[in-house]
Amino acid sequence: MLKKTQISISYVIMGTLFLFLRFKTKKHVFLNSTFIKTSAEQNLQEWIFINKIKKTGQKQSVIFSIGKEFYNQNEQNEKIDFFEIQKSIFDVKIVKKYSQKGRVFQEGIFYFYVLQNNGEKIVNLDQNDVFSFQSICEKNSSFYNYKSWDISNNIKNIPQNKHKLILENNICQEGQKNYLLFLQFTFQPQENYEINIKYSSNIKEFLKEEFLEEKKKNYNIEEILIQRYNENIQKKLKSQQNLQKCTVSAVSNLFGGLSFKYGQLKLLQINHNQIPKPIFSFTPSRQRFSWSFLWDDGFHNAIASKFEENISKEIIKSWLDTMTEDGWICREQTRGEEAEKLCNCPEFLWKDNRDGNPPSLILTIDFFIREHMDIIKELQNEGYVEKIEKWFQWYMRTQMINDIDIFEKKMKVSFSNGGTKMEVQNNLLIVVWMIIPETINIYLNISLQDILMLKVGCIILHISHFGYPNILPLALGLINQDTLELETIVQHIQNENVLWTKYGLRSLAKNDYFFEKGQNYWTGPIWIHINYLVLKEWIWDTFLSFYWLDIYYSFNKQ
Known part of the structure; x- marks a missing residue:
């Protein structure tokens, strides 16, 4: 922890960030805490928040509030998500941070942990979301008059009009909502705690090798991976002896191509709202095409789902979460600086929201319907079936010829690129593909x-x-x-x-x-x-x- 004498203070922001509560007396005690921003050196900025809680004979609780960004939320389905953490254990890694003025979008990580009096740092939870700090403990706050501070019960009493709770210091783009997220810490009597929050824009400096090694101490990663590989891949692959090595290599390379990217897309439609989003998928080639391809990933998961159905489930969710409000899913997603640099054709970086690929992800969804109805129920409960239907409606609305219920294949590289001009032939491909989601939609309505x-x-x-x-x-x-x-x-x-x-x-x-x-x-x-x-x-x-x-x-x- 940096000492105050070592910190070159550019400015100090005073805020009421923590609410100290005594359960027996029900008395609200406000803690005035200090946010210190150090001077920027070589693009390095740090935020330090320090607050010490002394020994006490009573059970105590600290409620900490941060804002969590939700994008493209339906007005009828707004809700507040929260975590309830017991025994003062919390660690959060953040990849994006809005400045206090709400103007500068910074790269970085928040590191929030609790230090016990014996010096041991306890880590329990990681969250890779967009977070920002905000004070809620003001006297005019709707939370001030609560008689009980059991979050799990009182979260239900928060006003339904979430616009009253929008964080003032955050950038609020069109289609983006900022909600409050609560973290409750319960402290045991006769213990000292030091609460530390640190933000650093230097991600590489933060994720030092020692830190990563400390994270891996409790897990024998190599042993777990080998065990999973033997159980889920080797035993399920049955082929002729002379093809065994080739088969295992092919499936192993498929899983080795898993990729996670985060960022914006470059769209030709300048008025389109571009919000940075994550994408989790397989990749066609780690060397030449190491970003996400919608058409390819349908076939990747048709195979991968036979070995790791939960991975395929999360990939399908990830693709559907990139859907725009009108139902379009970009067929090639070069999100983030890394993916853009890997693409050696600059013209491919610019996306047109009129382009679409046949929805090959339906192959995996069809497999789930036949073999994993538990996953289908989960997709239904979380609203992904509605997204699949919205995706289908986008095809119906944008890819069909005027007066005929048949689809027009609008691809830069299509069957007609060889010189054939048969319109029916081009349309037949996507017509057949669209029969599948329509059929699955029938299944799910039963x-x-x-x-x-x-x-x-x-x-x-x-x-x-x-x-x-x-x-x-x-x-x-x-x-x-x-x-x-x-x-x-x-x-x-x-x-x-x-x-x-x-x-x-x-x-x-x-x-x-x-x-x-x-x-x-x-x-x-x-x-x-x-x-x-x-x-x-x-x-x-x-x-x-x-x-x-x-x-x-x-x-x-x-």
């Missing part, structure tokens, strides 16, 4: 005890260019068995002049005029995503498995 499997029909249109859009109805299980459409698709799949190769199904027929022309994204290359969907459907469907066996033996007669 009682959770009576999930009904509803068949969704799909009309197969005749298209002169045969490729992935044609086989998506099959890959997504939207085609009826024993039909001419199914037989036609299977014949094209096993034709080596159309889609079949030794390494998977190509994206466009080999005998097509546009094969391997143009930007060559969808005009020939093999995409493992689509092959995965086809194989998955054939393995699950008993009827289709006969087609699969027939194809397999026709190419492996020896």
Whole structure:
């Protein structure tokens, strides 16, 4: 702790930040405390708050209030969140801080802990949220007249009009609400405590190696990771002996690509409200594409959810939390300075809120419906099902052609980049994808005890260019068995002049005029995503498995 003689004080702010309470006498005692801001040296700013509580024979409590930022809250669903901490144990790491004047947005960390009289520092809770300090213990405060200070009970009595509680010293952007968060500390008799709050803009200096090592003392991280890996990955991977090493390596690299980024997006729409948000996701490549891709992450989680369903659940929540008020989710999220520097194409940094990818995250949600209804209930209870529906409505509103209930694929790199101009072919891809969330929406509107499997029909249109859009109805299980459409698709799949190769199904027929022309994204290359969907459907469907066996033996007669 810095001594006062070592601190070059630029200014001192007096505030009533703590309320000292004696439970037996119900007497309110205000503590006038000092906030000290040191002079800035090499972009380093520190806030020190010191308050000592002496020995006492009575049980005491300190209530500390900080503001927690909530973005895009629905006016009808406003609420106050709070923590109740027992026995004076608290540690909070903060990544953003508003200045006292409410004008400067600073990077930094708050470190708040309680020091016992034996010098031992106890740490119990970490929170990575946007916090700021604010005084609430004013005599005109609605909290002043409370007879009891049991937070868990009296939190219910806080006025419902949260606008009365907006923090005056914080920046309040459009769509952003500032709410109060309470932390209650109960002190035991005959003990000395020293409460310390420290803010530093130098994150790297704060997170020294000794600090990190101290954090890891209670956990054998390496042993835990190996145990989890053996239980959740190794034992679940069953493949032929000669493919075992490759399979384990692929799945391990998938989980090794987990990434967390925080920051704003660069939007072409200058009037769009840009609020910094976090994104937690897998990444396609840690070296070349180490930021979040919506389309890719749907397939990442289709696999990852089989091993770590809770990780996939949090990833889906993270994506949905980046949704704008009109239902748009950015398909490539380069949030923060690190992600921007990793992107070697500056034009890709600018996002257009009219662009959308097929909602491949639905693959994982569909898996949760079939295997993890507890997760579906959690998503429902926390309002994420409404967000999924809002996402679907965004597609309906922005991606369809005028007078026809069919979607227009508006992607910078689409199937037509190879030169094909068939509008129906482009639209078919996203039409099929949108059938899935509509079907899941039907599932979720039915009682959770009576999930009904509803068949969704799909009309197969005749298209002169045969490729992935044609086989998506099959890959997504939207085609009826024993039909001419199914037989036609299977014949094209096993034709080596159309889609079949030794390494998977190509994206466009080999005998097509546009094969391997143009930007060559969808005009020939093999995409493992689509092959995965086809194989998955054939393995699950008993009827289709006969087609699969027939194809397999026709190419492996020896």
